[in-house]
Amino acid sequence: MLSKKTKYGLKALTFLASQKNRDPIQIAEIAKHENISQKFLESILLTLRRTGYLGSKKGKGGGYYLIKDPTEIPMTTVMRVLEGPIAMVSCVSLNFYEKCDDCPDEQACSVHKLMLKVRDSALDVYRNTTLADLIP
Amino acid sequence: MLSKKTKYGLKALTFLASQKNRDPIQIAEIAKHENISQKFLESILLTLRRTGYLGSKKGKGGGYYLIKDPTEIPMTTVMRVLEGPIAMVSCVSLNFYEKCDDCPDEQACSVHKLMLKVRDSALDVYRNTTLADLIP
DNA sequence: TTATTAATCTACTAAAACTATAGGATAAAC
DNA sequence: GTTTATCCTATAGTTTTAGTAGATTAATAA
DSSP: OOOHHHHHHHHHHHHHHTSSSOOOBOHHHHHHHHTOOHHHHHHHHHHHHHTTSEEEEOSTTOEEEEOSOGGGOBHHHHHHHHTOOSSSSGGGOSSSOOOOTTOSOGGGOHHHHHHHHHHHHHHHHHHTOBHHHHOO | OOOHHHHHHHHHHHHHHTSSSOOOBOHHHHHHHHTOOHHHHHHHHHHHHHTTSEEEEOSTTOEEEEOSOGGGOBHHHHHHHHTOOSSSSGGGOSSSOOOOTTOSOGGGOHHHHHHHHHHHHHHHHHHTOBHHHHOO
């Protein structure tokens, strides 16, 4: 299941991307519009800022705004930042590879074989979808 | 991430499917061969039996054996039994649909739009993969 | 300068899910 | 009737998730 963190993060990004201009939008406004706990959203936006998707401004008239063009934000990177590895087992992960400690032979492993296909199909979707595609 | 339950379940199914005949195999043997905690595997095999994939026999010479032909066991049903919904959000689930309580308009939701594509791509893999395809 | 506003940061907690484990009950074989 | 191995329920430990609290910092406006 998708974590709420990812869900909320995607909604916030889409909301910011759908704005007419790139003026700062307050956390409170995003939270209210998307029905998200403000404090929780706060931490999510912070990680999105640290990763370079969002800019922020403090004080009156402050808030968050999108730095990049939505067409330049592929879902591969967004999902990795918010949700973590795209692969369902680390032994088939491109960016977070780890050997399974219980599995002697990766090539003979049925889980490996299946999850490799699942990862590829998911990657195909994420690589071909940008934030711009999600704007209603 | 894939749960250990699913991982172990898949390994056990593959192990049973790769046997020459359909004689009962003891839990202990499967657990040892696949490096799985025996007690944990016990409960997994139990659910697989209740779902109709496995048969069992008690007492001496007992154990678990595959009931169906591996080519007749698609990953869609196995994954749903072991892991749960294939969709990452319930609002795009075919078998476990639930409306999101925070989302006023499903059609306008960016998460819905993205996860629909991911679900379809995963379904495509699971529908076209049977247990027979996982045997090394 | 001072007050106000809104993001930043650290730390903490409650709840849920996951990963087992314990131990007796049941049924089959011998 | 003893041994063997599955069946079943309950429970406990750990990790992850989701959310909260409260003080700090920076920008704006008076």
